[in-house]
Amino acid sequence: MAHVHLEDGAFTIEWVVIWTLIAVALIAIALYRLGGYAIPTRKLAVAAMCVAVGFAIFQIEIPVFGGVHINLTPLIGILVGPSLGSLAVLVINMFGAAIGHGGWGMIGANSIVNIVEVFLGFFIYRHLRCSWNASRFFSAFSATAVALTVSAFVALVIISISGIQGSTQGGEQTFANLLIMAAANIATGLVEAVVTGYIVSFIGKIRSDLLEMAEGEKRPETAETSQEVGTVV
Incomplete structure (x- = not known):
């Protein structure tokens, strides 16, 4: 849900290159991990759906604190895993830059931010x-x-x-504004957390197979799973 909403030229070319190289390294790791096995067609279809939904919801801006939005990147990680999820958020950021949702030079920085969301979402x-x-x-x-x-x-x-670059604000004022932005993003993130919780619960009831990667080996039946079986039957 965090996103660097800055246009090209906001960062110096040195920092654009640095963030881009870090993002490229993370994507390279994701590709390396994916190269060891064949990706099921169903998983690719889910990843494509995540890209479409993620890109669409990126464009719905909540007009508070300069504009925040939900992007469901932790959900993407839960559904397709950290490696395929990293590629998905890269594609989303490229599409976003193509329509002016952040500059092309911000793709590296935004990919780093979103890969963190995908990674933590999956593993937690x-x-x-x-x-x-x-x-x-x-x-x-x-x-x-x-x-x-x-x-x-x-x-x-x-x-x-x-x-x-070109900002007339001092360092302290800029940092204070960034803290406000971070607080707004965290508050919006709690709303997204509730939404994601309900989405995952619903998916677990109707298509629990989509959560196999994130849930690992089958666990002993609990009250929750018993209720889910009863609902399906």
């Missing part, structure tokens, strides 16, 4: 489900809330380090 959800046997709603809510909170500060750090 997996840990809560597999190690704690937590409910799907709680796991998805917690994973999303933590992922979006961390990514909000990652975006803040990226902008603070890079600096904004």
